[in-house]
Amino acid sequence: MSFKFIDLFAGIGGFRTGFEKSGGSCVFSSEIDPHAQEMYTLNYNDKLFSDITKVDEKEIPNHDVLLAGFPCQPFSIAGEKKGFNDTRGTLFFDIERILKEKRPKAIVLENVKHFKSHDKGKTLKVVLTALQELGYTTNWQVLNAKDFGVPQNRERTIIIGALNGVEFDFSKLERKEVPSIKDILEEENESFEYLEKSEYTLIENPKRQPSGLIFAGYRNKNMRTKGVRENTEHLSRIHKQPNRIYSTEGTHPTLSSQESAGRYYIYHQGRVRKLTIRECFRLMGFPNDFKFIGSKGKLYNRIGNSIVIPMVEEIAKEVKIQILESSSLIQKPVRVMKQSSLFDFGDGFSEQLVG
Numbered sequence: 001m002s003f004k005f006i007d008l009f010a011g012i013g014g015f016r017t018g019f020e021k022s023g024g025s026c027v028f029s030s031e032i033d034p035h036a037q038e039m040y041t042l043n044y045n046d047k048l049f050s051d052i053t054k055v056d057e058k059e060i061p062n063h064d065v066l067l068a069g070f071p072c073q074p075f076s077i078a079g080e081k082k083g084f085n086d087t088r089g090t091l092f093f094d095i096e097r098i099l100k101e102k103r104p105k106a107i108v109l110e111n112v113k114h115f116k117s118h119d120k121g122k123t124l125k126v127v128l129t130a131l132q133e134l135g136y137t138t139n140w141q142v143l144n145a146k147d148f149g150v151p152q153n154r155e156r157t158i159i160i161g162a163l164n165g166v167e168f169d170f171s172k173l174e175r176k177e178v179p180s181i182k183d184i185l186e187e188e189n190e191s192f193e194y195l196e197k198s199e200y201t202l203i204e205n206p207k208r209q210p211s212g213l214i215f216a217g218y219r220n221k222n223m224r225t226k227g228v229r230e231n232t233e234h235l236s237r238i239h240k241q242p243n244r245i246y247s248t249e250g251t252h253p254t255l256s257s258q259e260s261a262g263r264y265y266i267y268h269q270g271r272v273r274k275l276t277i278r279e280c281f282r283l284m285g286f287p288n289d290f291k292f293i294g295s296k297g298k299l300y301n302r303i304g305n306s307i308v309i310p311m312v313e314e315i316a317k318e319v320k321i322q323i324l325e326s327s328s329l330i331q332k333p334v335r336v337m338k339q340s341s342l343f344d345f346g347d348g349f350s351e352q353l354v355g
């Protein structure tokens with residue numbers, strides 16, 4: 001079965017590659033960043049629309065699935081009043097007006113892990129309520145890229161909506177064995193940036209953390225001092241993220257859109273070096289023939305903002321089976337979720353919400 005989708009906040013097309021693999025064809029893309037646009041055109045040979053807020057929803061082609069890894073913005077009066085007006089002035093409002101006009105059968109939205117607890121859960125509540133008011137049955141879950149065959153510990157909130165009453169079953173997504181960083185490394189080449197031995201300290205008996213990370217050592221830079229006890233240098237949290245060194249026997253921490261210097265250090269076969277740009281793309285599941293241009297700083301931003309392709313592929317496969325090919329055409333009455341279930345998120349908001 002073939003289907004059409006639109007790629008909003010398209011970045012470098014992580015969503016697009018994943019959905020194309022399931023037989024989808026992209027009929028509209030929007031991305032405001034000139035470097036991301038350049039990379040997108042280079043790889044997909046397609047033209048993009050820029051600022052989505054300037055696009056008339058009536059001009060967007062009909063489609064079956066709307067995809068959006070939208071930037072998170074607080075809805076100031078969210079949760080107090082319900083309804084369309086609450087989201088005005090935010091980029092989610094642009095998603096709503098497109099859904100209202102085009103009525104795609106399915107929606108897939110992506111955001112950072114802590115989207116679920118942003119503004120004490122109000123942001124998620126407003127999004128789910130708005131989608132339900134438009135007739136979509138919604139479900140959401142935090143998924144981790146490492147469960148989909150890439151060695152990166154990267155958790156993301158995924159919201160899936162269906163117009164035909166289907167409640168997306170996340171348990172059907174096929175999970176894979178967790179690989180290690182060493183599985184995605186390039187052959188030794190002249191671009192490898194090794195550290196001198198005097199620039200780092202290795203710790204004794206590194207241990208695998210539940211996340212799969214193995215903290216192997218640290219660069220000899222300033223350590224945190226506030227509230228730090230003596231003889232705790234072996235603990236990863238004592239060292240700022242860009243100074244940490246991870247063993248290639250484990251997984252890699254989240255690649256961040258904020259880390260324009262690409263300070264991702266690995267310990268492999270007795271030496272410490274930075275990951276290469278190609279290795280960072282591989283940690284996001286991008287194929288080896290994915291082309292890149294522009295400064296390293298911009299490339300690290302693009303990579304950290306993107307979505308892990310093998311995870312998208314699995315979502316696309318199940319959206320097709322569970323929603324697009326489903327015989328259920330009866331629209332369920334709008335489901336109003338109880339406040340208590342929406343606010344029971346269980347963890348604090350510690351990650352910065354960007355992109």
Ligand SMILES: C[S@@+](CC[C@H](N)C(=O)[O-])C[C@H]1O[C@@H](n2cnc3c(N)ncnc32)[C@H](O)[C@@H]1O
Nearest residue numbers: 009011012014031032033051052069306307355
């Ligand atoms: C989290 S990233 C999504 C990246 C994408 N999923 C990928 O695989 O690369 C959000 C993107 O939204 C873009 N963006 C922000 N405001 C926008 C707007 N008004 N119109 C179109 N794109 C916008 C940003 O430039 C950024 O690339």
